[in-house]
Amino acid sequence: MTSALNPRFTFDTFVVGPANRLAVSAARMAAENPGSAYNPLFIYSASGLGKTHLLTAVGARARALEPDRRVEYLTLEEFVDSYNAAVAVGQGEAFRNRFTDVAVVLIDDVQFLAQRLETQTELLRFITQLLERGHQVVLASDRPPRDIEHLDERLVSQFAGGLVVDIGPPEFETRLDILRRKALERGADFEQVVLSAVASYEARNVRELLGLLNRLIAFQAVNEGALTVEGARTLLGLESAILEGEGATDAAPEGVVAGGDEFADFLDSVGSALARQVEAWRKRVQEAAEYWDGQGYRTARITALLDADTPLGAEQAVRAYEGDVDRLRALAEEMAQLDPARAGDPVFRDPDRVADAEGLVQAAREGLGAPPEPASALTFDTFIQTEGNKLAVASARTAVAHPGAQYNPFVIVGPSGVGKTHLLHAIGNGLVAQLESAVACLSAQQFVDEYVDALERKRLEPWRERFRRVRALLLDDVHLLALRAGTQEELFHLFNALSGAERQLVFTAQAMPQDLEGLDDRLTSRLAGGLVVQLPVAAREVRLAVARRELAVRLGTADEDVAAYLADRPDASLHTLVEMVQRIAHECAARGSGADLALARDVIEGGAAPAPRPARRSRNSGVVLSSTAGLRSPEKVIWRWPHVGERLIEDLS
Amino acid sequence: MSLVNFTTREITCKIVYYGPGRSGKTTNLQYIYGRVPEDRRGRMVSLATQTDRTLFFDFLPLELGSISGFATRFQLYTVPGQVYYNATRKLVLQGADGVVFVADSQARQLDENLESLQNLQANLLEQGIDVRGVPLVLQYNKQDLPSDLILAAHELDEQLNFREVPSFGAAAVSGKGVFETLRGISEGVLRRLSEEQSQ
Numbered sequence: 001m002t003s004a005l006n007p008r009f010t011f012d013t014f015v016v017g018p019a020n021r022l023a024v025s026a027a028r029m030a031a032e033n034p035g036s037a038y039n040p041l042f043i044y045s046a047s048g049l050g051k052t053h054l055l056t057a058v059g060a061r062a063r064a065l066e067p068d069r070r071v072e073y074l075t076l077e078e079f080v081d082s083y084n085a086a087v088a089v090g091q092g093e094a095f096r097n098r099f100t101d102v103a104v105v106l107i108d109d110v111q112f113l114a115q116r117l118e119t120q121t122e123l124l125r126f127i128t129q130l131l132e133r134g135h136q137v138v139l140a141s142d143r144p145p146r147d148i149e150h151l152d153e154r155l156v157s158q159f160a161g162g163l164v165v166d167i168g169p170p171e172f173e174t175r176l177d178i179l180r181r182k183a184l185e186r187g188a189d190f191e192q193v194v195l196s197a198v199a200s201y202e203a204r205n206v207r208e209l210l211g212l213l214n215r216l217i218a219f220q221a222v223n224e225g226a227l228t229v230e231g232a233r234t235l236l237g238l239e240s241a242i243l244e245g246e247g248a249t250d251a252a253p254e255g256v257v258a259g260g261d262e263f264a265d266f267l268d269s270v271g272s273a274l275a276r277q278v279e280a281w282r283k284r285v286q287e288a289a290e291y292w293d294g295q296g297y298r299t300a301r302i303t304a305l306l307d308a309d310t311p312l313g314a315e316q317a318v319r320a321y322e323g324d325v326d327r328l329r330a331l332a333e334e335m336a337q338l339d340p341a342r343a344g345d346p347v348f349r350d351p352d353r354v355a356d357a358e359g360l361v362q363a364a365r366e367g368l369g370a371p372p373e374p375a376s377a378l379t380f381d382t383f384i385q386t387e388g389n390k391l392a393v394a395s396a397r398t399a400v401a402h403p404g405a406q407y408n409p410f411v412i413v414g415p416s417g418v419g420k421t422h423l424l425h426a427i428g429n430g431l432v433a434q435l436e437s438a439v440a441c442l443s444a445q446q447f448v449d450e451y452v453d454a455l456e457r458k459r460l461e462p463w464r465e466r467f468r469r470v471r472a473l474l475l476d477d478v479h480l481l482a483l484r485a486g487t488q489e490e491l492f493h494l495f496n497a498l499s500g501a502e503r504q505l506v507f508t509a510q511a512m513p514q515d516l517e518g519l520d521d522r523l524t525s526r527l528a529g530g531l532v533v534q535l536p537v538a539a540r541e542v543r544l545a546v547a548r549r550e551l552a553v554r555l556g557t558a559d560e561d562v563a564a565y566l567a568d569r570p571d572a573s574l575h576t577l578v579e580m581v582q583r584i585a586h587e588c589a590a591r592g593s594g595a596d597l598a599l600a601r602d603v604i605e606g607g608a609a610p611a612p613r614p615a616r617r618s619r620n621s622g623v624v625l626s627s628t629a630g631l632r633s634p635e636k637v638i639w640r641w642p643h644v645g646e647r648l649i650e651d652l653s
Numbered sequence: 654m655s656l657v658n659f660t661t662r663e664i665t666c667k668i669v670y671y672g673p674g675r676s677g678k679t680t681n682l683q684y685i686y687g688r689v690p691e692d693r694r695g696r697m698v699s700l701a702t703q704t705d706r707t708l709f710f711d712f713l714p715l716e717l718g719s720i721s722g723f724a725t726r727f728q729l730y731t732v733p734g735q736v737y738y739n740a741t742r743k744l745v746l747q748g749a750d751g752v753v754f755v756a757d758s759q760a761r762q763l764d765e766n767l768e769s770l771q772n773l774q775a776n777l778l779e780q781g782i783d784v785r786g787v788p789l790v791l792q793y794n795k796q797d798l799p800s801d802l803i804l805a806a807h808e809l810d811e812q813l814n815f816r817e818v819p820s821f822g823a824a825a826v827s828g829k830g831v832f833e834t835l836r837g838i839s840e841g842v843l844r845r846l847s848e849e850q851s852q
Contacts, residue, residue, distance in 0.1 A: 236827075262832045263688045267717055269836050273843045274664070274723065 005073055009056035015181060017174030020050065020167040027054045027138070031061035034069070034104050034136035038163040040127060041138045042110075042145060045167035048205030051140040054167070055106045058138050062104045072099065073106040079126075080119050096129060105130055110141040114149040124155050137162075170206060175199040178206060179213055188217045190227060197229045198236065211261055212236050281314045282306060288318045297325055298350040324351035331357045337457060338364040364462075371440035371470055374428025383419065383426050384545040392533035396423055399504065399531070400430035403472060407531035409495075409505035413512055414535035417573030419542075420508040423535065424474050427506050431472045440470040444480040448487045455486075464490070468497050472504040478527070479509045482518025492523055505530070538574050543567035546574055550581040551595065555588060561597040569604070580604055657723070657846060664725045668838055669746055671773050672755035673765035674734030677794040680825040681755060682713045682729055685835060688828070689715060727839070734769065743776050751788040751842040753834055755825075756813055758795045758803040766813055788841030790819045792834045797824035 011031075016024050023043055030041045041058075045051050059071040074082075086095035099105060113120050130137050144166070145151055145159045170178060176199040183190055198216065203209040219235055220227055227235070285306055289299045302321050305314050328348050336343035338361065347356045385393050392412065399407040410427070412420045428441035442450075454463035467473065473494065481488050498505055509516055512534075513527035538546070544567035551558040566580055580603075587603045588595050657664050670678040686697050695714035717725040730749075732742040746752075754773065756766040774784045793809045804812070806822040814820050819837045823830025 261688075262828070263685075263690065263693070266832050266836055266839075270717060270725070270839045270843070273840050274725065 005056050005059050005071070006052075007060070009053040010060045011057045013181075014050060014053055014057055015170070015174055015178045017170050017177070018168075019170055019174065020045075020054075023054060023165045023167045026163055026165050027058050028061065030136055030138055031058040031104075032065060034062055035134040039131060039136055040159060040162040041136075042141065042159045042162060042164040043138065043167065044141045044144050044164070046169065046205060047142055048207035049167045049169060050206060051142070051167065052108055055108055055138055055140045058136075059104060059106050062136070066103075069103045070101055071104045071106070072102045073108070075108040076110055076112045076119075076123075079107060079123070080116075083119075083122055083126075096126060099126075099130060099135070100133065102130075102135060104136045104138070107137070107139045110139045111143055111148055113151055113155070117150070117152070120152045120155055124152060124158065127155075127158060131158075169202075169204060170209075172199055175203065175209055178209060182210060182213055183217070186213075186217055188213075188220060190216065190220070191229075193229050194227055194232045197232055201236070207261070214261065285314055285318055288322070292321070292325060295325075296349055297328075298352065301352055321351055324354050327354055328357055331361045335361050335364060338459060338462075371438060371466055372442040372446065373439065374425040374432065374441035374474065376429065378422045378425030379429050380426045382549070383422050384542050384549075386539055386542050388536035388539055388542075389419070389423075392423065392535055395531055395533055396427050397430070399506070400427055400434055403431055403435060403504040404499075404502035408499055408502070409507055409527060409530035411513060411527050411530055411532040412506070412508045412535060413510070413532055414508075415510060415537060415573075417575040418535040418538055419574060420535055421476050424476050424506055424508050428472070428474045431474075431504060435471045437471045438469060439472045439474065440467060441474040441476075443476040444478050447475060447491070448481065448484055451487050451490055464494070467494055470498075470503065472506070473498055474506040476508050477510070478507045479511065479516050479519070481523075482516070485520070488520045488523055492520070492526075495523070495526055499526075540567055543574065543577055546577050547581065550578055551584075554581055554585040555595050557594070559595050559597070559600075562595050562600045565597055565600055566604075662723050664723045665728065666726070666750050666839070666842055667728045667730065667748055668751045668753060668835075668842070669749040670729065670731040670753045670755055671742070671746070671769065672732075672734055672753075672792075672794075673757060673762065673769040674736075676734060676755045676757040676762070676766075676769075677823075677825040678731040678734065678755045679711050680794075681753070681792070681823075681831050681834070682711050682731055684825055684828045684831045685715075685729065686713055688832070692716075693718070729835075736768075736772075739772065739776070742772070743779065746773075746776050747780065749787065750845075751790075751838045753790055753792055753838050754813075755792045755794050756809060758793045758806075758809060758822075759798065760802060760804050763804065763812060766809075770813060785816065788838060788845050789816070790821065790834060790837040790841060792821050792823045792825075792830065794823045794825050794830075796822040797827065797829065 011024070011028060014020075014024060023045075026038050026041055027043065029037045030039070043051055043054055056073065059073055063069055063071050083092070083095055086092055107123075113123065127137055139159070141148065144164060145156045176195060179190075179195045179199055183195065194216070198209075198212050201212065203212065215236060216227060216232055285302055289303045289306075292302070293299045299321075302318055305317055328351060331354075332343050332348040335345070335348065342360065342364070345357075345360065347353050347360060380393070380397065383393065395407060396410065396412075399410045412423055414420050425441060428439055432439045450463060454460045475491070478491075481491065495505060507527055509527070513519075513524040513532060516524055516527075544563055547563040547566040548558040548560075551563055562584070566577055569576075569580070584595050584600050584603050587599060591599070593599065670681055672678050682697065686694060693716045695716070698712040711729075711731040713729040715727040715729065717727060719725070730745050732738070732745045752773065754770060756762075756770075777784050777787060791809075791814055793804075793806050795803060796806065806820065810820055819841070821830045821834045821837060823834060825831050
């Protein structure tokens, strides 16, 4: 971090004159008694008058007196860079602590503090800390603190608290002295008058003076004979500069061997400007990548740009990327409205997959995803056909064969637990196979819930659209729409739209349409206008078949006695039948035995059978009890009810 | 003209010194020529009249070497200042990446300066280039003349520097301000380069 001190820059090689005497003596004092006098010492001067020389001399002197003393020389840029680097890795404090055992800190080019408020704050803290510890601080700048633009007042007063001293341009004697010393140092021999002539030129700074000397030395090196005053003046163009105005173009210094200094300076500045400007795109790309990575977006696409040698299209690529991110943001926002659960999809964080994100949102926009489909397990094949339901099943098959044309709407009526839902889903599955397109099959309760949800989220139109697009609508338990005027209204319009387009409509209800309470007449009349089939209460043979099937599904074998026992239970609707088989299966699993009549009796009667399902109007039929359609969780079912007799005694006693 | 070639990693920068006759454009180039190590400079081409006035143009190629991995080359041109060489001026101006306007600080040359500045603007416009879009710096040359003959830099700023571009006082004969000017225009050109990149 610290620049090496230039060993040539010592007090011995510094030419002292009236213009810099104060600065030199103050610097010498600071070097010899670090921290005790003039702290901080602030040296300023125009460029090329020896600031850096003096600063370095302080360090060299301090170290010469006590070789163990630590001296740090750094330019403001270095200070900023290393401080930023330290902060970037979370080592800001460690950075400051590095200076705890440094006796002398030399900071060059302080003028670059202009307008850099954060750096100023940090430098203030840094210097305060050093001063408190008694370390010597020497600063150099090309202008006094007051003239550094927007310099923090606290820094100004801190600098003023030490010593602020300037170095003026060298006067004739000093210039001559410098020329003499330098000529000697370079092993060049010039006549006194020649050097005087050069010194008489009022060079703005020492560098310029040395530039003149360099030209003399170079000329002397390639030419025989000593340089005359006239020769020197001509060579340096001093004469013409002073005397001539007209014909200036003729007086150009031709054939001068290059000193190289000015050109080198020029190269330096162009080099750094170039590095700054030409490589700016890398920085831009890097910043963009870091920023968007921080925002949680995939940045592979733009980090790949850094591997390229050229910035061609880099800016456009970054902009395109940012455009994509904006689009993703908008899409994610819309998705949050449509379907909050899917707004977090990783696709919304990958600007390379905007198309996928668009697709997702489009699907959601078009209707909140596909409408619910019929349960695949409930088919005609698994529906147990009896004499009593033969007509219903046959007409259902006909409806499937001619969707929307033969029986529309098709209404299945019957009490709870007779297989309405099963038949509905069987029709649904038949229609899916027949139409090979979207079929909506859902319970009325679900229909209500979705409607309310769409209403709340103001997404009614897409929700409607979703249903209008289906080729068939199958609605279970339509009686649950009772008193729900809004939903009935929706269903009414949907009914009209679909039947108008000859789409199949299927409903189940607990009672004949005209007997359904709370349903609007315009709905019930439409239901009644189709084919209404009734499913009778399940006959014993149906119950037996269902019991056999369920036992086979859950236990692997169907014990005939158990099946008969279950089918003969007086309270056995199909729902309770399935429930009883579940309990038996559970008990078998617990005991690790097979199912037999004794076990079945024990489970159903011994454990005090659960009260038969109340004959209330069920929320929905819920015959989604087949093994594939989802098992009721055993934890949520109370298997052992307290014995009623015991409860009675308890209550009486 | 393509300033930066990222494929071959080359930067070529054409800088034109513009200004009225005898304002010191060639002197600028000659001073630079004298400061550049031989291996870095090409042959300075000068087509001059018998009285050493620039007849056609001066051309000084500079190899700055590899900077940030870019082989960097500056081409410095001057235009003939005299009014009747306008065709040449237009030719030289073509594809310029930056323009140094060398003004003569003498008070009596002010009109010539203004005229030349307008000529620059007109010639650029003819090429479909808005003078505001081209990096430009002003050099007030001959500031070493007796002060009663010349206008000070701030006065010239008022008279000539409408666009408030960087301006440099100079005495090209002694080299004062020559490299400062060159540095100024180089920075302007490179800044423009990064702006173009980000467009």
